[in-house]
Amino acid sequence: MSGRGKTVxxxxxxxxxxxxxxxxxxxxxxxxxxxxxxxxEPLDSADDLPAGVVDDHDGGHYRLRREADxxxxxxxxxxxxxxxxxxxxxxxxxxxxxxxxxxxxxxxxADDGRDAFIGVRPCDIRAMAVHDxxxxxxxxxxxxxxxxxxxxxxxxVNCTRAGGTCFCVSMGTGPAAGEGFxxxxxxLVGDNGHEFLVEAGSAAGGGVLDRLGGRDATAEDEAxxxxxxxxxxxxxxxxxAADAPAVLMANLESPHWDGVAARCLACGNxxxxxxxxxxxxxxxxxxxxxxxxxxxxxWDSCFAADHSYIHGGSVRRETSARYRQWITHKLATWHEQxxxxxxxxxGRCITWCPVGIDITExxxxxxxxxxxx
Amino acid sequence: xxxxxxxxxxxxxxxxxxxxxxRKELPDTYTLDLAPADGDGPLHFAPGQxxxxxxxxxxxxxxxISGDPAATDRLTxxxxxxxAVSRGMGTLKAGDMVGVRGPFGSAWPVDEARGxxxxxxxxxxxxAPLRPAIYHILANRPSYGRLVILYGARSPRxxxxxxxxxxxxxxxxTYVDATxxxxxxxWSGNVGVVTNLIRHSGxxxxxxxxxxxxxxxxxxxxxxxxxxRGLDNTRIYLSMERNMKCAVGFCxxxxxxxxxxxxxxxxxxxxxxxxxxxxxxx
Numbered sequence: 051m052s053g054r055g056k057t058v059x060x061x062x063x064x065x066x067x068x069x070x071x072x073x074x075x076x077x078x079x080x081x082x083x084x085x086x087x088x089x090x091e092p093l094d095s096a097d098d099l100p101a102g103v104v105d106d107h108d109g110g111h112y113r114l115r116r117e118a119d120x121x122x123x124x125x126x127x128x129x130x131x132x133x134x135x136x137x138x139x140x141x142x143x144x145x146x147x148x149x150x151x152x153x154x155x156x157x158x159x160a161d162d163g164r165d166a167f168i169g170v171r172p173c174d175i176r177a178m179a180v181h182d183x184x185x186x187x188x189x190x191x192x193x194x195x196x197x198x199x200x201x202x203x204x205x206x207v208n209c210t211r212a213g214g215t216c217f218c219v220s221m222g223t224g225p226a227a228g229e230g231f232x233x234x235x236x237x238l239v240g241d242n243g244h245e246f247l248v249e250a251g252s253a254a255g256g257g258v259l260d261r262l263g264g265r266d267a268t269a270e271d272e273a274x275x276x277x278x279x280x281x282x283x284x285x286x287x288x289x290x291a292a293d294a295p296a297v298l299m300a301n302l303e304s305p306h307w308d309g310v311a312a313r314c315l316a317c318g319n320x321x322x323x324x325x326x327x328x329x330x331x332x333x334x335x336x337x338x339x340x341x342x343x344x345x346x347x348x349w350d351s352c353f354a355a356d357h358s359y360i361h362g363g364s365v366r367r368e369t370s371a372r373y374r375q376w377i378t379h380k381l382a383t384w385h386e387q388x389x390x391x392x393x394x395x396x397g398r399c400i401t402w403c404p405v406g407i408d409i410t411e412x413x414x415x416x417x418x419x420x421x422x423x
Numbered sequence: 424x425x426x427x428x429x430x431x432x433x434x435x436x437x438x439x440x441x442x443x444x445x446r447k448e449l450p451d452t453y454t455l456d457l458a459p460a461d462g463d464g465p466l467h468f469a470p471g472q473x474x475x476x477x478x479x480x481x482x483x484x485x486x487x488i489s490g491d492p493a494a495t496d497r498l499t500x501x502x503x504x505x506x507a508v509s510r511g512m513g514t515l516k517a518g519d520m521v522g523v524r525g526p527f528g529s530a531w532p533v534d535e536a537r538g539x540x541x542x543x544x545x546x547x548x549x550x551a552p553l554r555p556a557i558y559h560i561l562a563n564r565p566s567y568g569r570l571v572i573l574y575g576a577r578s579p580r581x582x583x584x585x586x587x588x589x590x591x592x593x594x595x596x597t598y599v600d601a602t603x604x605x606x607x608x609x610w611s612g613n614v615g616v617v618t619n620l621i622r623h624s625g626x627x628x629x630x631x632x633x634x635x636x637x638x639x640x641x642x643x644x645x646x647x648x649x650x651x652r653g654l655d656n657t658r659i660y661l662s663m664e665r666n667m668k669c670a671v672g673f674c675x676x677x678x679x680x681x682x683x684x685x686x687x688x689x690x691x692x693x694x695x696x697x698x699x700x701x702x703x704x705x
Contacts, residue, residue, distance in 0.1 A: 143435045146479060152460060152520030153479050157436055190434050190671045302702045329675035332668045336480035343480035347435070350676075357676055358666050361505040365665065371704035379678060386681030 054250070058271050059264035061244040064122065065096040067205070067233075070261055071166040076203055079135060080168035081125065086114060088128035090135070093168070100125055107214035107397060109406025121239045123169060126213030127396050131325030132174055135165050136198050137181065143332070145344040153343070160194060166203035170231065172224035173216075173396040175206055177325035179230055183388040184328050203254060206231035210278035212286040215397030217410055220289035223394045225282040227251075233259060236275035247275040288410050290395065295382035297417040302374065306416050311370035313405050318351030320399035320407075321376065326392045329357065352376050377409060434671045437477045437522025442515050443497055448583055452548060453513050454489065454501045460520060465495035469530035470555035471662060471690045475670050476500060477522030478515075482508045485667045487552035487689070488526060492559055498523065501551035501583070527670040529690045531556040532660055536632035540568040542624065544645045546575040546617055546637025550583050552662050552689070553636050557591070564596055568631075571624045574601045575617030575641070579610040598624055617641065618648040628653030634690075636662040643701060646693060656694035663688050663696070680705065 059066075071078045081088045082098045088105060091098075105125040106113045117124060146153045170178075182199065185192035209216075209225035218224030227234050232255030236247040247267055250256040291297065321327040331350040336343045350357060353372045358365035366372045384392030393409070400408045439460040446454045459466075468488050477483040484506070490499025504510045512521065533556055541560060545553050560567050572591060576582045582601060592599030600620045602613035613620065617637070633654055635645050642661050649659055665677035665684040677684035680699040682691070699705050 144433075146522070148479070151518050152439055152441070153522075155436060155439065155522065157433060185673065187672070190673075192673055193433055302699070302705065327675075328673070330668065330673065331676075332483070332674075334480060334482045340480060345435075345483075347674075350674075352675070356666075360664050360666055361503075366704045368704060375678070375705070378680075383678070383681035387683070 054259060056267035056272060057248045057259060057264045058245050058267050059248055059262055063246060063262055063264060064099065066262055068093055068096045070258055071203060076164050076166035078166045078168060083114065088125045090130050090132065105213065107401045109400050109408050110403055112401050119239050120244065121237055123207045123237045124211055126209060126216060127171055127398060129323050129402055131177060132167055132170060133181065133325055137195055137328065139349045141347045143345045143347055145342060148341045164201040168205040169207045170204050171207060171209055172227040173218045173394040174325050175227050175230040176223040176394040180326045180390055180392060183390065204231045206234040208234060208236045208279050209282045210237055212282045213397055215288060215400040216286055216395065217288040217290050217397060218395035219283050219286050221391065221393060221395035226279045236279060238274050247271055290410050291413050291417055294413045295385055297413055298378045298382045301416050304416060307370035307374050310373045310407065310412060311368060313407055314369050314373050315404060316353040316369045316372055317404060318353040319402045319404060321351040321353060323398040323402045325394060325396060377412060435669060437524050439520050440523045442517050442519045444517055445515060448501060449581060452501060452503045452583060454499060457498045457521060457523065458496065466498055467495060468492060468526040470533055470559050471531040471552055472526040472528050473689060474498065474523050474525030478508050478511045481511045484508045485670060489551035489554045492555050493562060503548050524670060527685055529688055531634050531690055532632055533559050537566045540626040540631040542571040542626045542631055542633045544573045544617060544633065544635045546641040548583060549636035550574055553634060554584065556634060569626050570597045571626050572599045573617055573620040573624060576603050578603050578605045579607050600624060616644065618644045621648045621652060631658060633659045635659065656697055657692060659693040660690055661693055662690050
């Protein structure tokens with residue numbers, strides 16, 4: 051860890067940060083605007099970051115607008131999450147070639163690139179910790195995931211604005227990152243100009259911070275950062291009921307599931323944007339001559355009809371059963387499996403649901419409470 | 424108990440095995456004997472465990488091991504042709520190759536059952552995952568109390584391992600009874616559901632372990648009938664089936680409440696799944 055305490059860098063310190071990480075051999079990935087959304091893509095420079103961009107979120111609603119203050123991290127989370135880099139949507143598992151009367155299996159060569167993620171929100175840092183429990187369990191390890199995760203450099207950004215669908219406070223996952231980062235930034239935009247309070251969370255982060263320069267943070271800087279993050283927490287409009295696991299498991303046969311199913315399109319958007327959903331399918335293919343076969347793993351969704359297919363039909367034929375599977379797994383049975391909730395309160399599933407189904411509201415309704423209590 | 428053998432290797436990569444033999448059991452069911460393509464190390468598994476079998480270029484399916492756990496020179500799987508992979512594998516001949524990952528999953532409680540009566544209730548191809556447990560019990564016969572095997576099939580021509588059932592039934596230390604849903608002319612045995620066989624089978628309900636495998640509806644009624652005879656939920660074990668792509672808890676598809684059927688099952692002690700077992704489409 052750095053010998054330095056918290057540090058303040060200027061607006062142009064971001065350019066230095068991107069340059070230092072690139073120099074260290076990282077592919078630097080950060081938020082930028084593409085096709086009307088904030089996405090996480092490789093950065094050519096800090097100029098690609100979405101300065102002045104703010105995102106409005108509501109159930110089934112997402113729009114970008116501009117703010118004059120030029121804040122780089124005033125947006126919250128986009129439709130993607132970092133799982134697309136740590137656990138890519140399509141992964142080649144292995145190939146096999148015909149050989150005599152049989153075949154030979156050839157493992158795919160491991161990619162060895164290292165990624166630096168800039169602008170990881172506290173909810174998404176928690177999502178990475180959740181995936182660690184899924185893929186790196188000691189007895190069985192997803193080697194590719196474990197390597198990418200181990201080699202990644204994480205620059206967290208504490209949230210100074212609550213998105214319209216965020217509920218991290220009620221999940222205990224934000225708006226400040228407590229751990230799981232190499233560096234954490236808090237953006238300070240005010241009368242003193244445009245600066246970032248920077249904190250190192252690892253030795254690697256400390257090393258980068260030493261090279262970044264900047265000045266030592268004052269008590270005023272820290273107070274300003276705390277106030278900005280506190281303001282995000284205070285303005286968060288949604289919350290998840292604390293007794294969600296018990297409410298769900300006590301209502302597995304509730305008629306309410308039919309009510310959700312009347313709205314749910316079973317499109318699977320919620321599972322694609324969710325930073326912790328990890329279901330996959332595999333695809334087998336051969337070349338035209340049938341000499342080379344390959345096996346790929348692809349993200350899948352528990353809303354797909356064949357997700358639960360066994361001989362004779364799908365176990366979960368009804369949309370009601372599929373929605374119930376998703377929400378009970380996410381909020382309740384995940385605890386049994388991994389000792390944590392599968393939900394990090396990022397709100398993506400609410401924003402990107404085409405009909406605006408709100409996970410927090412469904413739990414409240416199922417629990418018998420009034421809306422918006 | 425053996426656990427996922429592939430754990431220390433890349434868990435998704437199959438190991439090539441050769442087909443030693445292929446036997447047709449029923450019009451739609453066959454048995455494959457497999458041995459490693461290279462190496463001849465002993466193959467250990469626990470009764471009730473399964474392997475992922477890969478058919479070149481077509482796909483991979485979870486199949487319970489149906490052979491004798493004491494025969495460590497081969498892996499035996501009994502497969503019903505119901506999809507692209509299982510139909511394709513049905514065309515394999517001795518010397519052909521399949522990919523194997525495993526063994527995976529939990530086992531029948533053959534150790535816990537020592538000194539007790541054992542009642543085995545199965546339907547259709549559900550006899551295949553239980554056959555290793557039967558072999559194990561028969562090989563250690565003095566260690567167990569009464570052994571009851573109850574089997575249900577759709578029709579007389581669908582009775583799996585018929586000669587073995589008859590052989591086991593001919594032993595003085597084993598009670599075997601079978602029933603069919605629909606009788607045909609030559610059948611003089613029971614007609615009806617397998618649960619009808621339970622009340623005549625004479626086991627000691629206070630000291631019995633039940634092992635059940637078959638379609639989920641059949642297992643629901645079997646559990647009820649066993650409970651009516653006085654068996655406690657903690658003495659009843661079921662083998663569950665769910666969609667599986669990875670068998671190591673990564674693909675998320677085989678979830679059954681908080682359990683992954685691939686890791687926590689397929690064999691479950693019933694009290695652990697009782698709260699969700701009858702929930703529709705769960």
